[in-house]
Amino acid sequence: MDLNSIFESSSSERRWINQISKMLEKEVRIDINDVPVSIFRVPTTLSSFKPEAYTPQLIGLGPYHRFRPELYEMERYKIAAASRVQNQFQSLEFKQLVDKLNEIEYKVRASYHKYLDIDGETLAWIMAIDGLFLLDFLNSYVNKKDSLSSLSTTAFLVDGSGKKLANDAILGDIVMLENQMPIFLLSEILTIQSSSPDLGKNLLPPMLMGFCKAVSPLKLKEDLPLSQVFDHAHLLDLLYHLTVPKLEEHHETDNGEKGGASLGGKTSTDSGLPWKFITSLPGISNFTSKAKENIKRDRENLSGQEMKGPLVEEIMIPSVSYLFDAGVQFYPTAGDITTIKFDQKTKTFYLPVITLNVNSEVIMRNLVAYEASIASESLVLARYTELLNGIIDTDEDAKLLREKKIIINSLKSDAEVAELFNGMSKSVRLTNVSFIDEAIDGVNKYFYNTKKVRTYNRMKKYVYSSWKILTLIAVVMLIVLMSLESFCSVYDCTRFYGTSS
Structure with missing residues (x-):
């Protein structure tokens, strides 16, 4: 790997060295099997065709898109939402929450596929603000009696249509793969903020399940126990496993196909039929x-x-x-x-x-x-x-x-x-x-x-094959007639045929 692609400055290089040194120390060593990578960058082969479907347009969550200038406009609304939820708990100061999250820095880093060129304290601040904002948004997908707050993330928009547009835009950003945040982090935030250790276990699953039911285009599994929500890495992972059933038998190949050629499909390029x-x-x-x-x-x-x-x-x-x-x-x-x-x-x-x-x-x-x-x-x-x-x-x-x-x-x-x-x-x-x-x-x-289709295929097989021969004959005859016309324009053809003009 080219180090120049990782280190943009000497400070980046120093951060990398510090992170590696700490990770090699026994007290911060983590088992990769306990926290598998789950938040990936979308491959270029997918994102290049329609990048706006994979890149946040309004809200950046987590470290991948956090520092994009075009997303800064919404920062104050994220901070307002995070502050509102923080005040709802009335337990810790915001800086105390950041310090607590800093203790699980390497568990958070392990969830992301790309190297994160930011220091631990910065990452903790990102996770605190974005985590509280996401909890505030998901809060609207549970019963009001179980909710954190009566306010909504889009409360800053007075106009009703503006709220709908903002809500749709935020929702689209939240389901993007590169914009995911670990579920264990959201649970940790709720646990830290509350004197009751069961708050995260009781409140978070209904939020996540309510969101998935509201946004999924397809029917979801309905028999998933709420306790199993924590078995999933993030919101998109949960939505995927609720949408796609686990199959007993699999059969997968890269290029195999079944069935005949499609009459109306775009794979057909035969347009020479009469x-x-x-x-x-x-x-x-x-x-x-x-x-x-x-x-x-x-x-x-x-x-x-x-x-x-x-x-x-x-x-x-x-x-x-x-x-x-x-x-x-x-x-x-x-x-x-x-x-x-x-x-x-x-x-x-x-x-x-x-x-x-x-x-x-x-x-x-x-x-x-x-x-x-x-x-x-x-x-x-x-x-x-x-x-x-x-x-x-x-x-x-x-x-x-x-x-x-x-x-x-x-x-x-x-x-x-x-x-x-x-x-x-x-x-x-x-x-x-x-x-x-x-x-x-x-x-x-x-x-x-x-x-109908058998008749069409027979016509295609016999008529079309004959048509190519007829076309060839017609072309040959045309060339002969054109040659004869050219010849007769130079020589008097009547004397050859014994006819009068």
């Missing part, structure tokens, strides 16, 4: 006209945009519109992601309900980023987003799912839903999850065995 001839055939016009429009639109999009991250091939499955035209019915389930399935007998595709609002994309993206960071054995959430990306190509696809109550859309339009999912998979590698892939395989088998 569309005028095909679209005149009964029963085919609806399929082929949509395919032509999709291919044209996708090529324009790919050529017109600057790709900053790797483009991952879309999952091979027909879009909602094609499936619906082929007789597939869509039905919402009341369960979590594991309820995804396709019933061959009833031709029904079961999908869990997903609620979308202004923060849903940020939440989904950061959950997927966290899933990739912890090297999960089966990237269930990534595969789920790949499925939605595969079946939602246009606003018509999003509209059909909305009408079937599978998507609850609070965004401006169905087009925004399509844009959301079509953009999410551009930086996420494909993975295989058994129950999702079984549903994809079942849908593909049904779709490609329908009469």
Whole structure:
């Protein structure tokens, strides 16, 4: 590692030496297994395509984004909220809280993947202010009788719409991977502030669970005991494990795919079919006209945009519109992601309900980023987003799912839903999850065995292959006729044929 990338000044170098010296001393040595790294930097392959979905826009929590100048404007509101909560306890002075948190400095440092080039006292001040601010914000997600204060973090905004905008912006920042704070730190703050050691154990779990239920786009596990909240590293980790079930069987590969080629998917690049001839055939016009429009639109999009991250091939499955035209019915389930399935007998595709609002994309993206960071054995959430990306190509696809109550859309339009999912998979590698892939395989088998699609494939196989030969013959004949015309313009062709002018 290049030391110049770590040390920007001699003071940075001295801080590093001091930290390493203290960590090597017996009294501050910690077991890495007791405090595993859980707060990662988002890989460039993910963040480069849409950095604003991973970088705090209003509030910086913890050391990663604490000193960004554009976030300084909100510092006074954070301090006001922290001071308000501190005064609520009326136990310790703020400096006393900082000194107490300084004692667990290295336990806090161990949670962060990146080296923190700040001294221990500065880190303790950051954790005290940001921790109290976060507790104040989460406080609004519990019953008023159990809350810390009747005031809200956005109380400084008088206008109602301003409060809503500020609340949405803060909420989006709080769920970002790089903006996480350890749960044990929040519990420690509550314990230090109270004479009762059980305050953190009793008050924090309802806060965190209430927040997760309020913001999650998908249905959460409901049987998690509140005591198990402390088994999770931070808020995003808790939300992920409440959203993604623990599977008994895993099947994951990097590049494997099931099913046939998608008729309407963006992986198809075959646009040489004689569309005028095909679209005149009964029963085919609806399929082929949509395919032509999709291919044209996708090529324009790919050529017109600057790709900053790797483009991952879309999952091979027909879009909602094609499936619906082929007789597939869509039905919402009341369960979590594991309820995804396709019933061959009833031709029904079961999908869990997903609620979308202004923060849903940020939440989904950061959950997927966290899933990739912890090297999960089966990237269930990534595969789920790949499925939605595969079946939602246009606003018509999003509209059909909305009408079937599978998507609850609070965004401006169905087009925004399509844009959301079509953009999410551009930086996420494909993975295989058994129950999702079984549903994809079942849908593909049904779709490609329908009469319309088999007719289309036969026409594509025989007519298109013949069309290339006919095209070649036509080109040759055209060249011959043009050559003959040129020859006759120079020589008198009538004498060769014995005809009069």
